Amino acid sequence: xxxxxxxxxxxxxxxxxxxxxxxxxxxxxxxxxxxxxxxxxxxxxxxxxxxxxxxxxxxxxxxxxxxxxxxxxxxxxxxxxxxxxxxxxxxxxxxxxxxxxxxxxxxxxxxxxxxxxxxxxxxxxxxxxxxxxxxxxxxxxxxxxxxxxxxxxxxxxxxxxxxxxxxxxxxxxxxxxxxxxxxxxxxxxxxxxxxxxxxxxxxxxxxxxxxxxxxxxxxxxxxxxxxxxxxxxxxxxxxxxxxxxxxxxxxxxxx
DNA sequence: TGGCATGTTGGCGA
DNA sequence: CTCGCCAACATGCC
Numbered sequence: 001x002x003x004x005x006x007x008x009x010x011x012x013x014x015x016x017x018x019x020x021x022x023x024x025x026x027x028x029x030x031x032x033x034x035x036x037x038x039x040x041x042x043x044x045x046x047x048x049x050x051x052x053x054x055x056x057x058x059x060x061x062x063x064x065x066x067x068x069x070x071x072x073x074x075x076x077x078x079x080x081x082x083x084x085x086x087x088x089x090x091x092x093x094x095x096x097x098x099x100x101x102x103x104x105x106x107x108x109x110x111x112x113x114x115x116x117x118x119x120x121x122x123x124x125x126x127x128x129x130x131x132x133x134x135x136x137x138x139x140x141x142x143x144x145x146x147x148x149x150x151x152x153x154x155x156x157x158x159x160x161x162x163x164x165x166x167x168x169x170x171x172x173x174x175x176x177x178x179x180x181x182x183x184x185x186x187x188x189x190x191x192x193x194x195x196x197x198x199x200x201x202x203x204x205x206x207x208x209x210x211x212x213x214x215x216x217x218x219x220x221x222x223x224x225x226x227x228x229x230x231x232x233x234x235x236x237x238x239x240x241x242x243x244x245x246x247x248x249x250x251x252x253x254x255x
Numbered sequence: 256t257g258g259c260a261t262g263t264t265g266g267c268g269a
Numbered sequence: 270c271t272c273g274c275c276a277a278c279a280t281g282c283c
Contacts, residue, residue, distance in 0.1 A: 001261055057262080074261040075280085106279045108262085141272060150263080158261070241275070242261080 001074045002213040004123060004155040005198035007054045010078065010210045012203070014052040014059070014100070021095040022048045023063065028111075032090045036113035044068060049095070056122055056154030060115065069112035070102065076109030077211040078102055100210075123155040123191055133188040137176040143187075144172035144239055156191070158242045162221035164194045165250060166228065172244050175254030183253065221245045 002010065023045055028038045047063035054060070059078075061068045070076070070091075079086060081099040090109060091102040102109060121127035136153065139146055146152050147161040156164065165172050167190035170183055179187070201217045202209065215222070219229055222245070227233055232247035 071262085073263075074278090105281070106261095108278065110263095139271085145273075148262090239273095241273095243259090 001076075001157070002072060002211075003157040003160050003215075004054070004057065004195055005160070005202050006209070006213050007057060007059060007072075008124075008199050009202045009206070011052045011054045011059055013208055013210050014061075014078075017098060018049045018095055018100070019051060020048055021097050022046060023093060023095055025092075025094040027092040027094075029090050031107065032111060033108065034111045034113070035115075040113055041068065041111075054122075054155075055115075055118070056120075056150060057157065058112075058115070067114050069115040071110045071112075072102075073104070073106070073108040073110065075106045076102060076104040079211050118154065120151060120154050123153050124195055128153065128188070128191070130185070130188060133184050134181075137179055137184050137187070139176045141176055142172065142239070143170060143174045143176045143179065144244060146176050148242070155195075158244075159215055159218060159221040160194060160198070162245045163198075163218055164190050166220040166246065167194050169250050171250040171252035172239060172246050174252055178254030180253070183251070220247070 026041055026044055028041070032038070044063055044066055047065055050062045050064065052059060052061050057071060059070045059072070061070070079101055081092060081101040085092065085101055086103040088105045088107060089101050089103045090107065091111065093100040121132055136146065137143070139152075144161050144165060147156045147164065148158065162172065164187070168183065168186040170179060170187060198217070202214045206214055216224070219225065220234060225234055228247045228249060230249055232249045234245050234247055237244050237246070
């Protein structure tokens with residue numbers, strides 16, 4: 001599934017292509033998961049798209065008056081509809097110039113109407129400052145579970161949690177509150193570095209991308225790699241029901 | 256072939 | 270109250 005960097009690039013590409021275009025029609029398939037009755041979304045008709053942006057793992061389509069949010073969950077996929085719709089198409093947006101559609105074979109993607117602002121900082125937002133990281137890491141939870149918990153920090157998924165923790169040289173099994181201040185600082189910097197670099201990689205390798213995912217450039221959470229850039233063996237272990245990739249270069253705090 | 260992969264939610268037990 | 274773990278969701282992929 002796409003993670004934060006992919007979603008960030010999708011949002012930029014969608015903005016480029018759709019900005020200023022008016023929505024002619026929006027069509028839902030039966031059984032689409034929404035937080036608001038499907039009928040309500042018809043008020044978007046005739047509204048112009050101002051921009052598409054990303055909040056955590058959600059895409060937000062900001063129209064003149066209202067905003068529509070899409071969470072792709074595991075398998076949701078946006079695509080430009082040119083001829084026949086893909087199987088399991090949940091939603092079709094007919095703009096004046098282009099038609100955008102969302103498919104999901106698992107039908108788990110969720111659509112929201114005027115979603116609430118969240119108090120939880122996005123991993124790349126200015127609100128994710130040092131004070132935030134200090135408070136966050138006061139928790140006794142394991143650091144990887146904390147990074148994955150969208151109620152703690154938004155936007156980080158399983159693959160990038162592993163990349164970030166390797167970049168910070170912190171073991172995913174560390175207890176957050178045992179990480180010393182210098183480690184917390186490294187974690188904050190690693191988060192920005194890994195995610196920003198990934199955005200650049202995705203944008204460069206797949207300009208125009210609005211669906212799917214790209215992660216062959218990941219150096220740790222990557223089934224094709226046996227060793228880290230430093231030459232350490234990459235190990236695998238389940239944590240929180242998710243496969244976790246890590247190396248002995250990462251320090252284990254606590255336990 | 257049948258596990259595995261994925262995020263989120265909600266429930267359970269320590 | 271805090272945390273970790275598990276099942277459920279549904280199906281393409283190797």
